[in-house]
Amino acid sequence: MKVLIHETQGTAADCVAGLFAERLAQQPETVLGLATGGTMETVYERLIARFQAGEMSLAKARSFNLDEYVGLPPDHPCSYWHYMREKLFNHVDLRPDHAFLPKGDAPDAEAEAARYEAAIVDAGDIGLQLLGLGANGHIGFNEPTSSLTSLTRIKTLTRSTREANARYFETFDDVPRLAITMGIGTIMRAQEVVLLAFGAGKAEVVAQMIEGPVSAACPASILQMHRKVTVVLDQAAASRLALRSYYEEVHPEVRAPAI
Numbered sequence: 001m002k003v004l005i006h007e008t009q010g011t012a013a014d015c016v017a018g019l020f021a022e023r024l025a026q027q028p029e030t031v032l033g034l035a036t037g038g039t040m041e042t043v044y045e046r047l048i049a050r051f052q053a054g055e056m057s058l059a060k061a062r063s064f065n066l067d068e069y070v071g072l073p074p075d076h077p078c079s080y081w082h083y084m085r086e087k088l089f090n091h092v093d094l095r096p097d098h099a100f101l102p103k104g105d106a107p108d109a110e111a112e113a114a115r116y117e118a119a120i121v122d123a124g125d126i127g128l129q130l131l132g133l134g135a136n137g138h139i140g141f142n143e144p145t146s147s148l149t150s151l152t153r154i155k156t157l158t159r160s161t162r163e164a165n166a167r168y169f170e171t172f173d174d175v176p177r178l179a180i181t182m183g184i185g186t187i188m189r190a191q192e193v194v195l196l197a198f199g200a201g202k203a204e205v206v207a208q209m210i211e212g213p214v215s216a217a218c219p220a221s222i223l224q225m226h227r228k229v230t231v232v233l234d235q236a237a238a239s240r241l242a243l244r245s246y247y248e249e250v251h252p253e254v255r256a257p258a259i
């Protein structure tokens with residue numbers, strides 16, 4: 001696990017966008033695993049800027065998002081489909097028929113989860129997976145106690161996750177109780193993973209993920225078992241790490257090291 005500690009969120013997001021651009025330059029047909037949430041917004045802004053500057057193209061790439069709320073159709077303003085169109089897809093050259101998310105309004109959500117897992121396998125699995133981190137250690141919507149070998153399936157969201165995401169909905173009761181999410185096993189098959197976390201609110205769970213035991217109580221801790229992970233943090237998110245000397249401090253004048 002490579003841990004990069006940036007002075008600011010801006011340089012951290014830039015670093016992640018840089019890793020994407022590098023990977024796409026080497027392998028334009030990369031299968032990307034994409035994430036939602038507030039943390040990703042700056043990353044997508046930086047990716048769009050690189051695309052507009054002619055430095056990066058997604059024309060040959062494909063993408064699979066981690067998750068979607070059960071019950072929300074793709075045009076629902078709180079759906080992750082909507083988020084992705086607004087924050088990224090509408091602004092870059094990724095082909096619409098190459099961008100995939102689970103269908104939240106599928107009549108049979110379980111069958112949809114199985115279909116989505118099979119589609120990822122058919123695509124040859126994820127090449128580069130982008131992850132955020134839930135305050136309770138979830139990745140995708142794999143809440144604590146998720147099987148560490150799980151595949152794409154339906155998960156019940158914890159109250160704390162629904163509360164954290166309530167800011168996107170009119171009322172707390174509008175936040176769906178279920179989601180279709182890539183499993184932890186699905187994520188672990190990715191060739192390369194980049195996880196990004198910002199802010200003091202994530203500091204405790206970042207320390208558990210990197211320095212704690214591998215445990216379903218903190219699903220992100222399974223990344224300790226992945227062969228190619230980069231964790232990109234700002235100073236606040238890194239503030240509870242004990243083994244500081246092991247990690248790389250990234251200063252603005254230093255180019256982020258390649259993984």
Ligand SMILES: N[C@@H]1[C@@H](O)[C@H](O)[C@@H](COP(=O)(O)O)O[C@@H]1O
Pocket residue numbers: 035036037038039040066067131132133134135139140141161165
């Ligand atoms: N399903 C998403 C996760 O994929 C994301 O990592 C998490 C953190 O979001 P934020 O970046 O807003 O803290 O939120 C949601 O629960």
